[in-house]
Amino acid sequence: MNEQEGLRERKKRRTRETISEAAIALFLEKGFDQVPVAEVADRAEVSRRTLFTYFPKKEDLVVHRFADHETEAGRVVAARQDGVSPLRALREHFLDGLSRHDPITGLNDRPDILALYRMVGGTPALAARMQQYNVNATQALADALRDTAGSPALTAELAAPQIISVLWTLQSTNAALMRAGERADDRYPHAVEAAEHGFALLAGGLSAAGLGG
Amino acid sequence: MNEQEGLRERKKRRTRETISEAAIALFLEKGFDQVPVAEVADRAEVSRRTLFTYFPKKEDLVVHRFADHETEAGRVVAARQDGVSPLRALREHFLDGLSRHDPITGLNDRPDILALYRMVGGTPALAARMQQYNVNATQALADALRDTAGSPALTAELAAPQIISVLWTLQSTNAALMRAGERADDRYPHAVEAAEHGFALLAGGLSAAGLGG
DNA sequence: TGCAAAAGTAGCCTGAGTGCAATATAGCTC
DNA sequence: GAGCTATATTGCACTCAGGCTACTTTTGCA
Numbered sequence: 170m171n172e173q174e175g176l177r178e179r180k181k182r183r184t185r186e187t188i189s190e191a192a193i194a195l196f197l198e199k200g201f202d203q204v205p206v207a208e209v210a211d212r213a214e215v216s217r218r219t220l221f222t223y224f225p226k227k228e229d230l231v232v233h234r235f236a237d238h239e240t241e242a243g244r245v246v247a248a249r250q251d252g253v254s255p256l257r258a259l260r261e262h263f264l265d266g267l268s269r270h271d272p273i274t275g276l277n278d279r280p281d282i283l284a285l286y287r288m289v290g291g292t293p294a295l296a297a298r299m300q301q302y303n304v305n306a307t308q309a310l311a312d313a314l315r316d317t318a319g320s321p322a323l324t325a326e327l328a329a330p331q332i333i334s335v336l337w338t339l340q341s342t343n344a345a346l347m348r349a350g351e352r353a354d355d356r357y358p359h360a361v362e363a364a365e366h367g368f369a370l371l372a373g374g375l376s377a378a379g380l381g382g
Numbered sequence: 383m384n385e386q387e388g389l390r391e392r393k394k395r396r397t398r399e400t401i402s403e404a405a406i407a408l409f410l411e412k413g414f415d416q417v418p419v420a421e422v423a424d425r426a427e428v429s430r431r432t433l434f435t436y437f438p439k440k441e442d443l444v445v446h447r448f449a450d451h452e453t454e455a456g457r458v459v460a461a462r463q464d465g466v467s468p469l470r471a472l473r474e475h476f477l478d479g480l481s482r483h484d485p486i487t488g489l490n491d492r493p494d495i496l497a498l499y500r501m502v503g504g505t506p507a508l509a510a511r512m513q514q515y516n517v518n519a520t521q522a523l524a525d526a527l528r529d530t531a532g533s534p535a536l537t538a539e540l541a542a543p544q545i546i547s548v549l550w551t552l553q554s555t556n557a558a559l560m561r562a563g564e565r566a567d568d569r570y571p572h573a574v575e576a577a578e579h580g581f582a583l584l585a586g587g588l589s590a591a592g593l594g595g
Numbered sequence: 596t597g598c599a600a601a602a603g604t605a606g607c608c609t610g611a612g613t614g615c616a617a618t619a620t621a622g623c624t625c
Numbered sequence: 626g627a628g629c630t631a632t633a634t635t636g637c638a639c640t641c642a643g644g645c646t647a648c649t650t651t652t653g654c655a
Contacts, residue, residue: 177633180621181633206612207610215635216636217611217612217636221611222634227610254593255593256595297511300513301510303513304513320593323576324583327551327552327579327580327583330548330551331588332588335543338543342539368594371544371588372595374585374587374589375584376467376586378533378537380468380533381467381468381581381585390651393651418641420641420642429604430605431604432604435602438643440642
């Protein structure tokens with residue numbers, strides 16, 4: 170075996186990339202539902218059968234691009250500095266993402282990113298598939314809260330979905346506004362405000378917002 | 383038109399019922415993925431095409447049974463007594479459901495309900511489809527919070543997913559334990575404890591649980 | 596009884612996804 | 626460097642979900 174990665178691995182990675190790029194390009198051009206996987210396979214110069222070994226479902230051709238971010242919240246919590254609370258770490262991470270207009274925050278109006286937002290938001294099958302992303306993100310965060318923040322299991326299981334659902338709401342709201350034609354720079358201050366509000370609700374509870382007791 | 387509901391309406395409802403019952407029976411018997419819709423249509427004595435006019439997706443044959451509950455949280459908030467906070471209304475409603483072993487709480491071990499839990503939990507397509515349920519439930523609750531509880535729009539949009547995600551966690555945790563063979567009566571006290579904990583986190587915030595600041 | 600609208604049917608078609616059996620290639624061994 | 630093995634890739638045939646269109650039946654109303 171080579172030092173790091175054999176030819177086999179490299180080739181697989183490259184094939185995967187090729188298929189993915191062909192898919193995204195075609196989907197953006199004609200729309201997800203208008204492009205059969207056979208056409209993607211043709212463009213990528215692989216067989217239909219091979220395409221399915223890399224991406225078991227058609228939706229995966231798109232959503233695998235978000236796969237890296239599935240465990241992001243969990244990693245942020247696990248990697249936080251000593252003395253920094255999970256919520257603070259997540260809040261700072263998200264605000265930092267906003268300031269960088271990181272596409273994952275939904276606050277990005279670059280044409281290619283915008284087109285991706287539109288495609289995902291406008292295709293029920295893709296939007297539905299993105300929900301699965303949340304399930305995995307929740308699991309990863311719950312693990313991190315339990316293992317590295319010392320939360321009791323029950324607390325971790327209950328807190329994680331709350332946090333992920335707020336993050337999701339923030340990012341999907343931002344993305345919806347971008348899709349509607351807002352400029353990221355114009356929206357930035359409101360997005361920050363929304364994020365602060367969301368984290369304040371998480372930290373301080375809904376009673377303080379007049380909803381509970 | 384008749385006083386309430388014409389023959390046409392009644393017949394449609396009955397047809398819908400017949401199809402649904404045939405579907406559930408067959409799915410429980412052989413498994414969701416092992417039964418083609420054509421077989422369901424045969425059993426229900428309708429054409430395949432008619433089946434699809436009632437249930438546009440195969441998954442709908444199962445999950446439509448939960449459709450009534452999609453807006454339940456929203457309705458509970460909208461219909462609460464004067465002076466009762468949204469969270470209190472939801473908490474009492476859920477605890478009441480637990481005490482009645484309402485299937486929607488996940489705390490029910492009747493064989494037929496259990497089989498349904500197992501089928502949904504064990505079939506990826508159905509589990510994924512149930513996530514959509516959460517999206518709709520969140521929307522309904524956000525509307526209720528905004529319109530009947532006077533929450534600012536942003537607060538409602540952020541609070542609703544938090545609440546729904548906790549309810550979902552509670553119910554799916556209960557259902558998972560039932561699937562694993564626990565008895566509903568034995569689990570009841572723990573389920574109540576988990577629910578109280580979940581609502582306490584919602585009301586008091588995650589800071590109080592040592593996660594934030 | 597007759598008619599318009601709605602419900603159901605029949606059959607055809609596209610496309611996702613699977614199973615299998617055959618072929619090709621990377622990387623190891625002697 | 627020839628051969629072996631495990632893994633990648635392929636082609637083909639098949640099942641099934643779901644949609645389209647044109648045709649028939651039934652209902653509600655006149």
